[in-house]
Amino acid sequence: MRTLTFNIICSLLFGFERGPKRDECIDLFQKMVAGFWSVPVNLPFTRYNRSLRATARVRKIVKNIILEKKMQLEKGASSHQDLITCLLSIYNDDNKELITEEEIEDNALFVMIAGYETTSALLTFLIRLLCNNPVVHASVLQEQEEIAKNKPSGESLTWEDLAKMKYTWRVAMETMRIFPPIFGAFRKALKDIEYEGYIIPKGWTIFWVSYKTHMNDSIFPEPSKFDPSRFENQASIPPYSFIPFGGGPRICPGMEYARIETLVTIHYLITRFKWKLCGDDSFSRRPMPEPSNGLLVQITPRKIL
Numbered sequence: 001m002r003t004l005t006f007n008i009i010c011s012l013l014f015g016f017e018r019g020p021k022r023d024e025c026i027d028l029f030q031k032m033v034a035g036f037w038s039v040p041v042n043l044p045f046t047r048y049n050r051s052l053r054a055t056a057r058v059r060k061i062v063k064n065i066i067l068e069k070k071m072q073l074e075k076g077a078s079s080h081q082d083l084i085t086c087l088l089s090i091y092n093d094d095n096k097e098l099i100t101e102e103e104i105e106d107n108a109l110f111v112m113i114a115g116y117e118t119t120s121a122l123l124t125f126l127i128r129l130l131c132n133n134p135v136v137h138a139s140v141l142q143e144q145e146e147i148a149k150n151k152p153s154g155e156s157l158t159w160e161d162l163a164k165m166k167y168t169w170r171v172a173m174e175t176m177r178i179f180p181p182i183f184g185a186f187r188k189a190l191k192d193i194e195y196e197g198y199i200i201p202k203g204w205t206i207f208w209v210s211y212k213t214h215m216n217d218s219i220f221p222e223p224s225k226f227d228p229s230r231f232e233n234q235a236s237i238p239p240y241s242f243i244p245f246g247g248g249p250r251i252c253p254g255m256e257y258a259r260i261e262t263l264v265t266i267h268y269l270i271t272r273f274k275w276k277l278c279g280d281d282s283f284s285r286r287p288m289p290e291p292s293n294g295l296l297v298q299i300t301p302r303k304i305l
């Protein structure tokens with residue numbers, strides 16, 4: 001799933017298509033991300049050191065992509081090909097580039113990271129859940145087959161089709177409630193806040209934890225039960241209580257992208273394949289939730305409608 005989300009983000013956001021360069025990049029990228037949560041000891045044999053070296057090479061690749069795009073733009077290519085060409089084409093009133101190449105490089109890397117392990121964690125846990133829960137699997141399959149059978153063979157999914165995937169998205173939301181890919185983030189208290197008898201002074205840094213809120217039984221009754229129907233009436237869920245994507249002005253800007261990526265992937269997976277779990281079912285957080293020994297599945301093609 002990580003390879004899939006990485007490839008999607010590369011081709012959609014950077015116009016970086018299939019090929020040996022992209023394959024090299026995913027390998028480097030995995031080494032880079034592995035070092036984010038390592039002890040920062042910079043010696044040749046450490047994970048941290050491998051991550052630093054991989055980061056330098058990924059940066060070089062992204063820098064070259066930016067230069068290539070810049071040349072294409074100078075030759076009259078469209079400024080709306082991908083994220084990089086859009087960022088390169090933002091000018092100030094004096095017709096000067098508003099964002100430096102270094103900033104574009106940083107943004108490109110940040111978006112790659114933010115959209116890589118998050119959606120892949122959601123997809124992995126959805127695949128696991130669909131194995132373990134035949135009733136939910138049957139309902140998702142029914143919804144997706146209904147959409148597939150009304151399309152001429154080979155026609156891509158449309159926005160209208162995505163809007164029809166209501167049950168599938170409720171299953172994804174319930175999956176994120178129980179296994180939020182990001183377990184929390186930092187905020188700064190703008191004023192003194194009283195919380196359950198404690199004062200959090202203005203200026204303090206707060207770490208909000210989505211899992212705790214999602215498991216609060218006064219908001220989500222029987223919180224350990226997997227029940228997608230709790231999202232049928234979303235107006236009944238109090239604001240800032242379902243927060244897999246965070247909230248407020250810094251809410252995840254990739255939320256819609258993640259929804260589309262998830263729905264499209266599940267559509268093709270469930271209508272074309274059957275799968276069953278082969279390995280053990282345990283998982284841990286490192287810090288993303290992930291199956292402890294990978295999610296081993298046996299996958300077989302289904303008869304396509």
Ligand code: HEM
Nearest residue numbers: 114115118119181182185244245246247250251252254258
């Ligand atoms: C299931 C998938 C995803 C989940 C659960 C998720 C979750 C989150 C969360 C919890 C935050 C912090 C929000 C806050 O502080 O309030 C965040 C921020 C962010 N996400 Fe996502 N995300 C997902 C997918 C993506 C994708 C696909 C992209 C890009 C294509 C993306 C780009 C970002 C960026 C750029 C930020 C930083 C926003 C800022 O600081 O202003 N995310 N995400």
